[in-house]
Amino acid sequence: MRTLVRSSIAILSASLLASCGGGGEKKSGNAPPAARGGGSSAASQPAPAPAAPKKPLYERLGGATPIACVCDDFIERVLVNETLNANPRIAEARDRVPKAGLKFQVTALVCQVTGGPEMYTGRSMKDSHAHLGITEREWDALVADFKACLDHFKVPAEEQKELFEIVGSTKKDIVMAPGATPAEVPAGGPESFAAPPNGMKPSLYARLGGVYPIACVVDEFIEVLLVDDILNANPKIKAARDRVPKQGLKFLVTSLVCQVTGGPQKYAGRSMKDSHKDLAIAEEHWNAMAADFKKVLDKFQVPEPEQNELFEIVGSTKADIVTAE
Numbered sequence: 001m002r003t004l005v006r007s008s009i010a011i012l013s014a015s016l017l018a019s020c021g022g023g024g025e026k027k028s029g030n031a032p033p034a035a036r037g038g039g040s041s042a043a044s045q046p047a048p049a050p051a052a053p054k055k056p057l058y059e060r061l062g063g064a065t066p067i068a069c070v071c072d073d074f075i076e077r078v079l080v081n082e083t084l085n086a087n088p089r090i091a092e093a094r095d096r097v098p099k100a101g102l103k104f105q106v107t108a109l110v111c112q113v114t115g116g117p118e119m120y121t122g123r124s125m126k127d128s129h130a131h132l133g134i135t136e137r138e139w140d141a142l143v144a145d146f147k148a149c150l151d152h153f154k155v156p157a158e159e160q161k162e163l164f165e166i167v168g169s170t171k172k173d174i175v176m177a178p179g180a181t182p183a184e185v186p187a188g189g190p191e192s193f194a195a196p197p198n199g200m201k202p203s204l205y206a207r208l209g210g211v212y213p214i215a216c217v218v219d220e221f222i223e224v225l226l227v228d229d230i231l232n233a234n235p236k237i238k239a240a241r242d243r244v245p246k247q248g249l250k251f252l253v254t255s256l257v258c259q260v261t262g263g264p265q266k267y268a269g270r271s272m273k274d275s276h277k278d279l280a281i282a283e284e285h286w287n288a289m290a291a292d293f294k295k296v297l298d299k300f301q302v303p304e305p306e307q308n309e310l311f312e313i314v315g316s317t318k319a320d321i322v323t324a325e
């Protein structure tokens with residue numbers, strides 16, 4: 001996990017905006033929708049300039065970090081929605097499918113379809129929902145949660161409208177036609193891995209089980225790092241933690257880990273050097289992070305050979321990250 005480490009600390013990286021504002025992604029730099037103010041009075045302008053072409057929705061939303069915050073909150077709402085949980089197929093999927101993985105997948109999808117550089121690599125909407133027997137009423141319940149979530153984050157009306165158009169375009173693939181029978185629960189989990197050619201070893205990504213288990217490990221790792229006293233004793237790290245939304249960090253780190261272990265995902269954040277240069281990270285912080293990482297890998301029972309490969313990847317980033325005495 002070149003990624004994990006990078007990430008853990010990318011977490012801390014300085015550029016993220018307060019609350020669920022801008023992320024550590026390279027393309028950020030726009031304020032989140034809620035923070036964008038109006039322009040100056042039109043009456044004071046001699047002649048209106050031609051309207052600038054509209055930025056992609058991804059940029060108007062502020063990039064991957066605010067999108068990750070919105071998706072995290074949305075999934076949390078949906079998971080406790082009683083109308084949805086009254087459907088036993090949905091309730092069964094909730095117990096089976098780890099929410100950290102679902103949050104990652106939904107965030108990647110939203111980033112991609114709004115024009116971001118990230119890539120959604122999961123199943124089609126049809127394939128991932130055909131076994132759930134979703135009704136019109138359940139769809140409406142989900143849409144109401146989405147609206148409440150967007151209002152909570154003060155996403156402006158124009159951006160909300162575009163998001164609802166995107167979500168609405170998936171309805172025909174998600175809601176079961178009247179009288180239809182739900183499909184069987186897909187065997188083998190949400191992700192399948194092609195066998196490597198000529199008896200070659202599967203990628204580390206495949207051996208770790210793909211994006212769902214990786215997202216769970218990263219989720220836990222970030223939570224552990226955030227309460228590490230050795231790391232928090234460094235005021236620059238602590239300040240970055242207080243500023244950077246963990247949801248965005250989890251998304252970036254998961255993308256990175258997936259990419260560097262051989263997954264199809266694309267990490268679109270800053271380099272390890274750029275994201276850690278102002279954090280005064282010393283050997284003792286590095287060692288604390290590595291101990292946290294080991295603890296989390298043991299908790300998830302990641303086998304020793306895979307742990308060793310992950311530590312090799314993480315170790316390869318040390319020179320870019322540890323810059324203080």
Ligand code: HEM
Pocket residue numbers: 084090093094097102105106109122123124128129132134138139140142166167170174190
């Ligand atoms: C009432 C509506 C919906 C319900 C109840 C629902 C529920 C679920 C559940 C339970 C899963 C996990 C299925 C499994 O692996 O067995 C899932 C997967 C997923 N859903 Fe939905 N969903 C709904 C609508 C949507 C919408 C509108 C979107 C986005 C436009 C969406 C995006 C996704 C994605 C990206 C995955 C992951 C697919 C993968 O990893 O291959 N869902 N959904």
